Amino acid sequence: RSEGIGSCDLYISTLEGSEWTNPINMGNVANSKDWDSQPTISSDGNKVIFASDRPGGYGSHDLYMIERNIFGDWGPAANLGGMINTPFGDVSPFLSQDGRTLYFSSDGHPGYGLSDIFKSVFDNGKWSAPVNLGRPLNTAGSDKYFTIGGSGEVGYFSSDRDGNNDLYEIEIPEEMRPQP
Numbered sequence: 001r002s003e004g005i006g007s008c009d010l011y012i013s014t015l016e017g018s019e020w021t022n023p024i025n026m027g028n029v030a031n032s033k034d035w036d037s038q039p040t041i042s043s044d045g046n047k048v049i050f051a052s053d054r055p056g057g058y059g060s061h062d063l064y065m066i067e068r069n070i071f072g073d074w075g076p077a078a079n080l081g082g083m084i085n086t087p088f089g090d091v092s093p094f095l096s097q098d099g100r101t102l103y104f105s106s107d108g109h110p111g112y113g114l115s116d117i118f119k120s121v122f123d124n125g126k127w128s129a130p131v132n133l134g135r136p137l138n139t140a141g142s143d144k145y146f147t148i149g150g151s152g153e154v155g156y157f158s159s160d161r162d163g164n165n166d167l168y169e170i171e172i173p174e175e176m177r178p179q180p
Contacts (some may be wrong), residue, residue, distance in 0.1 A: 005031040010039050010050060030072050036077075046112040049102065052077070058085035063093050063104060082121060083127045091115075092144040094114045096152070096178035104142040106141045107149075113140035117157060119176055132150070137170050152177045 001009070011023035025031065032054040039050040046068045053061050056076075062085040064077040084090060086108025094134045100122040104126045109130050116138040116176040118130035131145075132138060139161040146157040155172045158165050 004031045006028070006036060008035045010036050010048065026066075026074060029076055032077075035061075036064075038053065038092050040093045042095055042099045043097050047095065047099065048074075048083045049080070049093040049095050050077075051093065057157065058082060059087040059089060059108060061089040061091050063090050063102075080127060083129060089115065092146065094145075094147045096148055097150065098179040101178035102127070103133075103146045103148070104130075105142075105146065112138045113142055114142040117143050117146045131176075133176055134178075152180065172173060 003025050005025065005028050012026055013023045014021045030048070032052060032055040034052060036050055036052045036054070039048050041048050049063055049065045049130060051061050052064050057079055060162065061079045061107055066074045066077050066082060069075050071127070079085065084104070086106060088106070088108030090104060090106045090108060093103040098101070101119060102120045102122065105117050107114045108131065109116070110128045110134055112135065118132045119133060120130045121128045129143045137143065137157065139159060141160040143157060146155055148155050153172055155170050157168055159168055
């Protein structure tokens with residue numbers, strides 16, 4: 001887009017009644033001159049976690065977060081740190097409805113294949129060590145773009161386990177579900 005800052009930017013749109021507002025570029029506080037994409041927004045609308053390949057991170061793609069301040073403006077992008085990000089690719093974040101359980105895909109944390117899906121919880125000001133969601137969800141292939149339905153019991157994700165990227169549905173084990 002002509003108002004773009006980098007090779008891929010974050011935009012925001014709001015549902016007003018039954019109509020979506022025109023997308024607005026989130027500006028250079030959130031966006032860099034590089035690739036910023038794959039956003040997930042908290043249910044209260046005050047946090048956005050996204051993937052970026054901007055310089056200064058831990059690896060090829062890192063996860064970052066921006067938050068709204070008390071004036072409703074977005075603050076600067078903050079790297080989620082070494083507990084989440086690795087020297088490899090960490091992408092496709094999904095922040096659950098509880099606003100503190102993060103699911104993401106990584107090819108840097110120990111796993112079963114090219115990229116696996118992990119869970120981390122933000123508690124007492126820090127992210128917990130990522131936990132691999134295990135099999136049968138994760139495979140020797142690339143498993144990404146995890147999201148959870150409103151009940152927290154069913155998840156959806158993309159996997160190339162059969163040679164093509166397809167969408168899958170899986171029941172989430174109790175210990176891997178977000179808080180109600």
